[in-house]
Amino acid sequence: MLTESMNDKKISLTLIDAIVFKHNVQPGAVIPVLQEIQEEYGYIPPVTIQRIAHHLGIFASDIYGIVTFYSQFRLQPPGKNLIKVCHGTACHLGGAERLTEAISQHIGTTEGKTSKDGQFTLGRVACLGCCSLAPCVTVNGEIHGRLNPESIGKVVNKLKEEKTANVE
Ligand code: FES
Known part of the structure; x- marks a missing residue:
């Protein structure tokens, strides 16, 4: 049914x-x-x-x-792009909080929420199993490692550009 x-x-x-x-x-x-x-x-x-x-x-x-x-659960559908910051020990020590703040600024929403335009949802995840790449995030399921606030900004901007390119 x-x-x-x-x-x-x-x-x-x-x-x-x-x-x-x-x-x-x-x-x-x-x-x-x-x-x-x-x-x-x-x-x-x-x-x-x-x-x-x-x-x-x-x-x-x-x-x-x-x-x-539990912050892992959402009651709303996720945005088009789902970004999850790893908060395992290695990533935490590597700056997961700073990454989370930077991503929040770039996408205009906070952890556990979806941006007003429905494009981005920001979440958190436990260890992704690639600690040597800390700090890591997943973007739509794909792992990005050794990030800093600047490099994650580039990743987010690329997603924004893709959105703009798809709008006629
Ligand atoms: S702690 Fe982030 S990948 Fe292991």
């Missing part, structure tokens, strides 16, 4: 059910279930929260509490 179109991807309640059942319908599996749903859709569509609550026999408000507590 499909319902409501969001961000070009239909929300499949059948798929949501399958994810919940894959985790044995355990209330303790809420976080992995949410992670899998976000992996699928890029965010946690509100309709899925009702569905999970129904299956697990818990309050939807409790699930909202989890989603809003």
Whole structure:
């Protein structure tokens, strides 16, 4: 069964059910279930929260509490470009906070949010497994390493130019 179109991807309640059942319908599996749903859709569509609550026999408000507590979860569809700054130890020591501030300035939004034009979402991620390249970010899933505020600015500007080039 499909319902409501969001961000070009239909929300499949059948798929949501399958994810919940894959985790044995355990209330303790809420976080992995949410992670899998976000992996699928890029965010946690509100309709899925009702569905999970129904299956697990818990309050939807409790699930909202989890989603809003953990910064890894989003309730809104991500922007066209998803930038995630690694905050693992090596990247933290290498300047992840400074990178985050620089990216925020370049894209005009803060961590966990999407820019007003819908072009960029800024998130954070744990160790990406390439610590020798610290500090690292992923841009639309692609890893960029050994960054500083200036070099990440170039990466962001390139994305902005691509957007402009696609507008007639
Ligand atoms: S800490 Fe960032 S890649 Fe390992």
